[in-house]
Amino acid sequence: MEDYLQYKTFRIIESITEEKMDELVMEFNSTQGIDKFNCVGQKVSFIYNPYEISKKELVEKLAILGLTIRLSNRKTFRQTLTKMADDNNKSFGRKRLDCCGLSD
Secondary structure, eight states: OGGGOEEEEEEBSSOOOHHHHHHHHHHHHTSTTEEEEEEETTEEEEEEOTTTSOHHHHHHHHHHTTOOBOOOOHHHHHHHHHHHHHHHHHHHTTSOOOTTTTTO
């Protein structure tokens, strides 16, 4: 079952007060599907089972508690593109892609 656990960190726009931190701890420690919850600075991290609670539900719960999530920035986008390029290099090498040769 632990193989299904996923890790997700959200960046929060507002600074998180002690009172808000207590609310978060009470809410997420009692939520089914969340294995671990951590809040450091303006980042909220979860280890969760996506079959019991979705990423969308996590975002909705944060919104209900009055927290706004910072959308991904260019750095995250670049990291994603770099990872895709590395994965393609591992799969196909640096040779030119040829649709006729892909099925070989």
